Amino acid sequence: MMGGAMESFMELGNAVLAQQSFSQMMGTKLTRLTLSEAVLELPLREDMKQQHGFAHGGVLSYMADNALTFAGGIAMKGAPVVTSEFKINYVRPAVGTRLIARARPVHVGRRQAVCQCDVFAVDSERETLVAVAQGTISAMGGREE
Amino acid sequence: MMGGAMESFMELGNAVLAQQSFSQMMGTKLTRLTLSEAVLELPLREDMKQQHGFAHGGVLSYMADNALTFAGGIAMKGAPVVTSEFKINYVRPAVGTRLIARARPVHVGRRQAVCQCDVFAVDSERETLVAVAQGTISAMGGREE
Amino acid sequence: MMGGAMESFMELGNAVLAQQSFSQMMGTKLTRLTLSEAVLELPLREDMKQQHGFAHGGVLSYMADNALTFAGGIAMKGAPVVTSEFKINYVRPAVGTRLIARARPVHVGRRQAVCQCDVFAVDSERETLVAVAQGTISAMGGREE
């Protein structure tokens, strides 16, 4: 059943997120996880800024990396995955109370998925695009060790 | 005097790092800053991992982003800068007690610098390359708002 | 008048394309150019292949680079521009009689535009996504020399 599948995606996604100690420390929440979209949210804290007072680029890149991984992982049916590579363009200073990262697969293969992600800063419920990213998510074993 | 210049680079760099609340929270240290190299180090904590027990990709991308910014900023004579964009390839799981990010400018212009960065995980003093990155650092105002 | 503006965009775009000797040699056509989209098409010839018989990755990257430049240039009101950087993911072998590259700005600033591009191979009028790209287009002078 579709509803059941979507619930179990969220359960799976939340279980993975709970295992990421970094995401727990940051306070990241998974708010949506379907075959076509993964959405992560992060309340911005005072200890997440860079020298100009905006959210640190590293916080945005973490959100993009993580959302890409969730989008690719679920598109590859929940197989254990890692992000092989990604690229991010920062387009505006990230100012607000939280970040939202929305990622979607653009091509899904057996061992790899290529995904794109938009990162938004939210201030007084107004969303502003602050970064766009594109990357490759690989089934474990797809990245060589 | 060269030694004097290098000391003042480190002073400038440390002042910028001290203003990054995210870097303070993470525990990042600047260990070298010259016109040709920026080196950042990060002691890895338990709360910096992903679901497979390795350092989270977002931690590596933060280190790369930040080292690229320092390398580009100092190459552009300490002007206020932001990272416009970068790309990162993760090449091995990051396991160890700390990360080292070494970035260098490959081309320096008046308003932009293109830099590359290698990220290493250190375990028992043995360094392993875990990621490589390449990106554009822009003088403030170079990124549109 | 909107229709007039769109006609003059096409005139401007075609004039630029006519000045690109490489695009003339390749046989690239501009089929659409608006503030929100640039579309280039390329009939695939026998002399555009790689060793496995598909269109060469370099042909796809040329199409992406060029479409990104047109999308960014027109978004910045026809100012002289160059592509500062881009990233491309090849997602399927490019097989068919022609390529179509569709690019759109995702953020437009005064001196830079960030754009994304999808490249399709067309076989018997069926379009297949073969590559996705993302990059920065800069107003001339924005890339340092």
Add this chain to the structure above:
Amino acid sequence: MMGGAMESFMELGNAVLAQQSFSQMMGTKLTRLTLSEAVLELPLREDMKQQHGFAHGGVLSYMADNALTFAGGIAMKGAPVVTSEFKINYVRPAVGTRLIARARPVHVGRRQAVCQCDVFAVDSERETLVAVAQGTISAMGGREE
């Protein structure tokens, strides 16, 4: 014998290049191919320019793509490979009589190699860095179809 291996690398590389109809049409030459470096050269013709009179970015990206592929392919022992993705930063206008692309593997796995490439324009034997690239080369089958 090492000399023998290097000769056979060049033979293998030249055979692949001869099968790329696009490289034949462009006039690309392989001048070096070892486990640690691939070097391609391209005499610049009048029909390879963009609207400002420089070599077209697509020509540079083709050279980077191809050199990355050769570097990755030989590093993976001559297995059939494709470029999965790459990123390129253009750092100076490409002016001169030929281009040289030098690529090297930075990490070699069983199914993928991550490589970097510098592209130079040569004018009166003076080499100028015009672009830097980084990408992933995958053994055939590593890119999904």
